[in-house]
Structure formats: structure tokens, C-alpha cells
Amino acid sequence: MEPITYDYEELSNSPITNKILEIKQTEQTGQLKNDKITIETSHSLNQLNIFNKYIIKLNKIQNQIKKIIKSNLLLCVWMFINLSSLLMNQSLEENFNFNSYNTLIGCQLIISFAISHFFQKIKKKYQIKQLLDIISNKNNKIEDINSCNDNDNKEEYEINSEDNISLDINIKTNSSKIISITEMIRIIIPLSFIFVINCIFNSKLSESIVEFSKTVVPLTVVGLQFILTKKRYGKSLYYSMIVLVVGSCIFLLEPSESFNQLLPNFKEFILSIIIISFLSLTLIYSHSIFSTRLSTIDPIIIIHYFSPISLIMLIPFIILERSSLNYFIETFQNEKTLNDIYNFLICLIISGIFAYFTFYITFIANKKYNILIMSISRNSKSVLLKLFSSGVFHEPISNSNWLGFFISSAGILISYQNSDIEKDIDNNNDDDNDDRQKQMATTNTPTSPKEDVKKEKFHLDILNFSQTSQIQFGLRLQDYKKYRQYCSKRIQRLRSQLRKQYGKKNYVNKIVLGEETEKQINDTRYLQIALLKCERAWSYAMDLKAQFEKDNDSRIGFHMNRRFGKASRNSIQLYEICKLVADQYTIIEAQAYSSWMASSLSLVKLEFKKALEEINVSKTIYEKLSEQGDHSQKELYQKRIEETEPIIRFCLYNLKNEKNISPNKISENTLSIIDQSLEELKKQEKSSSSSPSSSATSEIITWKSKSIKVDEKLEEKLKNFNEFKKENEKKLPTNVATIDTASNISPIFNVYDKLVYNLINCETIVKNELSTLVRVNLKNKSVKSEIEEQSTKILLAYIMYHKMKYLYERNSILITMMQRVLDGEKVDESAIKKKVKKVTWNDLVRLSTHQVKVYTVMSESRDTDSNKEIARDQDAQLILLKSIRLYYIAVCLAKSSKFSETMAILDRVLSNIQNVRKTNTKNQQILNDTNQLESNIKKQRSQIHANSFIQQLSENQELKNQMSSLSIGGAAVNGDKSKDLISGLDSFDTSFLAEKKLVQLPPQLQPVQAKPIFFDLAFNNVTFPSLDQRKKGSTGTPSKGLFGFWGRG
Secondary structure, three states: OOOEEEEHHHHOOOOOOOOOOOOOEOOOOOOEOEEEEEEEEOOOHHHHHHHHHHHHHHHHHHHHHHHHHHOOHHHHHHHHHHHHHHHHHHHHHHHHOOOOHHHHHHHHHHHHHHHHHHHHHHHHHOOHHHHHHHHOOOOOEEEEEEEOOOOOOEEEEEEEOOOOOEEEEEEEEOHHHOOOHHHHHHHHHHHHHHHHHHHHHHHHOOHHHHHHHHHHHHHHHHHHHHHHHOOOOOHHHHHHHHHHHHHHHHHHOOOOOOHHHHOOOHHHHHHHHHHHHHHHHHHHHHHHHHHOOOOOOOHHHHHHHHHHHHHHHHHHHHHHOHHHHHHHHHHHHHHOOHHHHHHHHHHHHHHHHHHHHHHHHHHHHHHHOOHHHHHHHHHHHHHHHHHHHHHHOOOOOOHHHHHHHHHHHHHHHHHHOOOOHHHHHHOOOHHHHHHHHHHHHHHHOOOOOOOOOOOOOEOOOHHHHHHHHHHHOOHHHOOHHHHHHHHHHHHHHHHHHHOOOOOOOOOOOOOOOOOOHHHHOOOOHHHHHHHHHHHHHHHHHHHHHHHHHHHOOHHHHHHHHHHHHHHHHHHHHHHHHHHHHEOHHHHHHHHHHHHHHHHHHHHHOOOHHHHHHHHHHHHHHHHHHHHHOOHHHHHHHHHHHHHHHHHHHHHHHHOOOOOOOOOOOOOHHHHHHHHHHHHHHHHHHHHHHHOOOOOOOOOEEEEOOEEEEOOHHHHHHHHHHHHHHHHHHHHOOOOOOOOOOOOOOHHHHHHHHHHHHHHHHHHHHHHHHHHHHHHHHHHOOOHHHHHHHHHHHHHHHHHHHHHHHHHHHHHHHHHHHHHHHHOOOOOOHHHHOOOHHHOOHHHHHHHHHHHHHHHHHHHHOOOOOOOHHHHHHHHHHHHHHHHHHHHHHHHHHHHOOOHHHHHHHHHHHHHHHHHHHHOOOOOHHHHHHHHHHHHHHHHHHHHHHHHHHHHHHHHOHHHHHHHHOOEOOOOOOOOOOOOEOHHHOOEOOHHHHOOOEOOOOOOOOOOOOOOOHHHHHHHHHOOOOOOHHHHHHHHHOOOOOOOHHHOOO
16 A cells, blocks of 8 residues: 655644644654654545545645745735734834833843744644544544654554454655754854844944945845855846846935935945945855755744744844843933823834844745846835835925935836746756755765767657647648648747747758757757647648639649648658657657658659558558557547558549559568567567566456556556455445345445445545546646556546445345334344434435435446346336335325325336336346335335325314215214214214224113014914815815806806
8 A cells, every 4th residue: 555645734724623643853853753653544535525625725826825925925925914013113213212222122122032932832732633633533533653763763653443443554754854942042042143243233323324335235145155155147137237227226215315415425434335245145145054054944943943042142233232221211201191102012012023024034035036036126125115115204205216216216116027037946956956956976986987878769659649630730620821831930939939030031951950969959849840740731731622622723724732741751861860869669659650741742643652651551550559669649549540541442442443552562572671669669578678667467347338547556556456356256246136134234234334434535646637637638638648648537437347246236135124023024224323213204305415416426337338128127227216206205295194296206117117118127136125125115105095095084074074974874974973984974073083992891782672482482372264275275176277267157
């Protein structure tokens, strides 16, 4: 696992204050020993994302500060604060008659020391100790501290949490950046001495002499610095310095004062020269100290030591001001009120705060800017001070003052608009680093005699460069004129950069092919110029070709032929230059490019046989390169090969009358040359791959019909993932639906979590690569970078698919377990990480919502080479998941007695089930789940129907009356309703909503018919007379025939 390294400066300002990691501090300065912190972690994604966001914010802040420094805004802030401090001093002098300058400086030093002490305490308290809250959980504890060797000078802290998260924090110290107290005092004592002498000059000498001396300081600084260090600046800085010095002299000196009045005797003239030289030397000395020895130290610590040392040196001069202080105190006690005292103290404190920030920004500016810019800023500060003070204290400003102000403002603008300022800022430590570089050079260079060193070969992606330029500048819309103009301007810019410009006289080629070509061509931009010359001639020829096809003008045709010829000659020249100074890959590409241009020329000349041979050479080279090249270049070559096909067919059509013409005809010599060059390229790739710095052949992933090579970092992560998957694949269930949830399932969840975690590591690497590619494409878009961006997106889709697959399986097990809990079955509580009694339908809604998102991402990232049946099953499964989620929502609504909403959602679920069946999926698991969901919906609908009807009866009185009048016979039921259920079966009794008995006890008596028990007993004991005689008589009477019924016989 690779460590994540962050600068101490980025981490030391952490505002988070929960967890504390104790870090050893030096007993002398109190600074932290660590220079960089390396974190090796296997952590959850959220915490790492928070940490990365925090570091990104810090980097943005640092970049903004650098931009402020480079754009001279820091100087403007310094001038504003310095002016504010000086104006506060003048207000104390004017409003309160506080003329003791040294005493005022002493009070400001005391306040500065107090502020720096306060800030240093805060910084010690909230240093890097708080950073672990971003990285570790609140329950993490430091379990083990393992110390390493003293030679390595590092300590390891291992923090183990409940989630098996481990952090190895290697705190590397760099003793070279630590300065002891004694050394710090030795450095700051001269600075304090310089500061005190400046204060004495300002308090003891006349204001005119001091101001005149300060205006001339930039000239003397430049002269002394050139004599001492031979430092030179840009011309515009010298111009701005001269203009500013002249303008500030005109502004600061009154017109009534002549030079003789300003310096009446030779003594004051010598004094001003001494002041000027002293100020110049002190500026050079202080700037060199700040740019070297104090460059790595926090300005707060510098002020912490600078203030008391300067105050100690200033005490004798404060004592000398005793008389003026006593006079000030007496007048203050006699004439001023209590409010004036408060106002005086407030102004004094504010001036001290301004002084602190003036020191702070001055120290930073001395580190970042050169001496000339600082001296120019001091002059401009003096001009602005007089301008503002005259406006505040109502002093008149003469015309000469205004003239000087405008001249000095022009000098400031010249210096601020200088394009070399950023170079001066970035290289402000060049003088100080020269000695170190010389020492490093002397230590690194061997004492043995010089050996011949092979010149590094240049590399240029010719096809990528040309295709990118064509797409970006006109050829997307077939605008050849625009592309030709772009090529001309680009060539002119490159020549101006290389200082190989041509005059208005006759053209003389400055680079001639020969023995000295390798010496002349020392930059890749020469190859770009040669390529752009080919592109310019070719685009001009294509533009003329379009005009020739329209007008059919012979002159345009001749001009077109000459331009194609020039493009072909320039491509041959590019090939010859590449053979001398470029690497083998560029040589092969140049050969294919020159063959392509030669075929274009042959087509225009109607030499189809030669054109066919040249285009076949180009096609063969691109085919070979597509087999060997990078995956990003492979698509470029494939597109180029596709472009050759219509040209080959056109040539074959025109050569149909020729004999022995093959579509892939190439001469043996050219084929052998191509094979030799490709073999050399293979040897170079093998030698580079066999070197210890390079790794073996990278893994290739095929996804969405594309083969993608994998980075070294990503390859390690994928290797870890595949190894862990092979070891633990047997633990995973084959079918999630048939898993035994009552057994111990926690190991299965641990396997899923670790698989997903490994894929999350891969995902972060790919996303970082993708963000850098997107950022590059926003600025400099090329065909190669576009292809790389597309392939990185495909690689991300591959990782996301497998990550979401394991997440889906894990969540499916969790959903089935919770559903069985709600059905009353036993499950493994440790896997749910929640008490069984607290599991609700809302948990299922939350999990099913997450499951829909997971499956959506998985279906979007699926492989396009998968079967149609698999794609159909995935679509059906997604609809089914949405239906299950809606079903859980309906159950939750039913629990809260929202029956109408529940019925609407269940109708929606039934329509989704029909859509699942319309997909014609043959997956038996999906069909079983669909049938099970449909049966559950039918059960739920019957319950919801009854509950909603009861709810309506209880709320609607009119409906209740209508229902109570119903009966089986159809007639209205009058009278009191029965008090039990059995007696009221014939009518619809709405009073069943209240509590009611099944039967009435005791039952009500009703008259019934008696059973003839006694008659049966009497019948058994009574003897009846015989009826045989009657029977005989009835049988003896003869029948009267057919008409006997009518009385006829």
C-alpha cells in the first residue's frame, strides 16, 4: 500500500479539535520536528473523502496566497498596513502631543510581542494533533507505538479501531530546518540593531534629510548589490526605479527649499551619504537573511524573538526621552479628561496591532520579493504617506507635489506591469542557492575524466499532434483556410520562442541537413516546426483542390500540385530530421506520415500505381504500430487505417486494366526497412521494460468491446482484489434467496465489505486519473487525451460494475433477513447490527431505495458485449426492485392509516409487474419473486379494502345511515337493533364498530310449538277397530264403465 504524503504546513493549520496525537517538540524553539507526514491507511471511503477534501481546500488556499504574492497584492497590503501604522503615529503626535517617537515604538514592540505570544500559544494548542479526527473514528485508541532506528529518525504510530482500520503515521523529521534559540538570537540581534538605528534616525535627524536619503536608497541598493553579488534585473524594473526616484524627490522636497537650504553645509551632506549607504547595506543584509536562514521559519516566531530584543536595545533611548515623557504626562493630567485617556490608549493599542502586522508582512515580503521591488515599494509608501497625511491633517499640497506624485505613480505602474516580476518572485533565492548548487555539483561530479554522454533523443507524437490541430482549428468544418492560418501563426510563435526568426530579405534556411544538424536541433519544437510546415502546405493544397473542383481553373490546378509537392518534400525533410535527432517511435511515425503525403501527391498527379504503393506503406506501418502501441494511440491508428481504405479502392478502380496489381502491394526493400525499424522499436521497449525502474507488462482489461492497459498503481490494487477474491470466493453464497439466515452470516458480510473496500481503492485511483485528464482536456484538448479519457471512463465503469455487484448481493441478504424478522422468523442479529425488536418496514424502504441506486449504476456500467438475455434480465430486475420498494412504501402507509395512498401505490406496483412480464424474461428467480410480490399485494389489498371501509363508516355519518337500513328481505329495518350478532344476521348493523356480544345470555323466551310426545305414547296403547269390512265392500262394487262418472252404467 502506497503512503499518502502531505506537507506539514498543510496539516499544521487544522481547525479540528477532537482527537489529539502527541508529537514530540523541540525543547529549544517549540517547533515541531516533523517536516512531512506519511499516512498509510486502509480506511473507509467517507473518511478518506473528507480528508482529501480538507487537503484540497488547503492547497487551494496556498495557491491563492501564491497568486496574491505573484500579482503584487501582498505589496499593496503591506503598503496599506504600513501607511495605517504611520498615520496612527502621526495622529498620536498631532492630537495628543505625544512626541516621544522611541517610546511609541517601544509600546508597539510590547504589543507585538503579546500578540505573537498569544498566536504561538494557539498554534501549539491546535497543531497537527487534531488531524486524526478526520482520519480516524471517535472510538480509536492508540494501542501500540513502535519506535524505529535512530538513524532513520522517524516514529510509527499504529491506531486500531473497532472496524479493523489501521493507520501507520510515519513522522519524518528534518533536523536541518530546526534552529536553536541561541542561533535564532544571533540572527535576530543584527536585525534588531538595524531597526533601532532606523528609529534613531527618524527621531533625531531632520525629516528632510531622512526623506531625501530614503528616496536615493534604491539607486544605491542596485549599485551595491551589483558590486557585491553581480545581481541584475529586467530593464523595466530599472526604468521604474529611476522614474520613481525622480518623482519621489520632486514630491517629498518642497519647492521653496533649494538644495543649499536642504543641505547647508558639508557636514549634513556627509551625514546623508552615511545614512543612504547604511540604509542600502542594511536592506541587502536583512533581505539575504530572510531569504536564506529565516526563509523556513514562521514569522510569528521571528516577531516573538525580534520584539523583546529590539525593546532591550531601545530602552536607553527611551530613558533619554524622559524629559519629554514627563512633560507629556503633566500636560495630559492637567488638560485631558478620562475619555481622552481612553482614546489615547485605544489609539496606542491600534497602532501596536498595525505595527505587528507590518512586521509580519514585511518578513514575508522579504522572503518572496527581490530588493529592488521592496525599495520601490518603500518609496511609493513614502509618497502615499505624505499624500494621505496632508489630506488628513490639512497640510497644503503644491503643484510640484502633485507632479511628483504622478511621476512616482508612473514608476510604480511600470514596476507592477513588469512581466518578469513572477520570475523574480520565483527565483528570489537564486543568489543564495548558487553556492548550494555549486557544492552539490562539486560533490556529485566525479573526479574521473569526462566521458561522452549520449544525447537524449526527442519524441513527438506526429499523428496525435496533427490530428489534434486539425480538429481544433478548422478541419472539423472542412475550413482549410483557417487551419492554414493557424499553422502559419504557430510556426511564427515557435520561431520567436527559439529565436530563429527570418527577416524581410531573401529566405535563407537556418537549419540545413548535414553534419551539424544535431547540434542545431536542441529542442522538440524544431520537429513541431517541420511538421507544421507540412500541414500548412497540405491545408493550402486542399483548399486549392476545393476551388479547382468548383471552377476547374488550370492555374489553380498547377498551384495545387506545387503545394502538394511542397508538403511531400517537407514531410521527407521531417523524416530525415527525425532519423538524426528523434527516437525510433517518432522515426517510424514520420515514415508513415511522409508516405501518406507522397500518396496524396501521386493521386493529384494521377500516378495511381505509386500512390497505391505509398498508401500501402503507410497502412502497414500504422497496422504494426496499432499492435505494439499504447491503447490510447491504438484508436488513432485504427481511424487512420480506415481512412486508407477508400484511397486504396480508388487506386484499384483506376488500375483495373493493369495486370498483376494486388491491393497490398509493397516493394521488398521498403518492407524490409519497415521490419528493421519495428524490430529496433521492440528492442528498445524490451530494454526499457527490463530496466529496474520499469515494471513488467501491465494487465489488460477488456470491457465494453475495448482493451485497456492498467496503471501500475491500479494493477497492484486489482491484484490484491483478485487474490482476496480467490481465497474467499467459496465463502460467498451461490444463491442469495436460499441462504440460511438463522446461521452465522457475519463472516459473509466481512468478505463482502473487504471486496467492496478493495474496489473503492481502485475507484479512487481511477477517479483521480480521470479528473486530471478532464482538467487537461479543458485547457489543451488532443485526440490522444480524448481517447485516454474515454478509456479511463470505461475502466471506471468496469470497477463500478463489480463494486455495485457485491454491494447488491450484500444488501439483498440484509433485506431478506429483515423481512424474515418482520415475519417472525429467527435470524443472526450480529449481521443486522440492530436489535430484532427495532427492525421496521422503514428500514426495508431505506435499504430498497439504496438497492435501486446500486442496481441502476450496475446496469449503466455493464458490459455491452453481454447477451441480450442478460440485458433483458437486468432491465426486468430493475423494474422489480422499484416495485418491491413501492410495496414497502405502501405497507408503511398502511401502518399509518393512509389507505387511499396505499391503494394508489399498489395499483402502480401491479402495473410494474405487468411491465416485468412484458420483458419476456426467462429468469426463474425473477419470475418467482414477481409472483410472490403479486400474491402479497392481493393479500394486502383485501386487508386495506376492509380497513378503509371501516374508516369511511366511522368518519361519514350519511354512509353509516344508508348502510344500516339494508336487510336481506330488501325492506327497511325499523326499531332497535339487536344487541348481539347472531340475532342481527338478516340486516346490516353498523353498530358492529362498537363492542358487541356474540349471543345474549340469558336468551330471550319465545313461544314455540310443542312436540307431540304424549300423543305418541297414547297411540301405542290404544286399540282401533278393524276396517276390513269396509275394505271388502269397496272392492265388491263393479265398475260402471267409461261413463260411470256421469251416473250412467
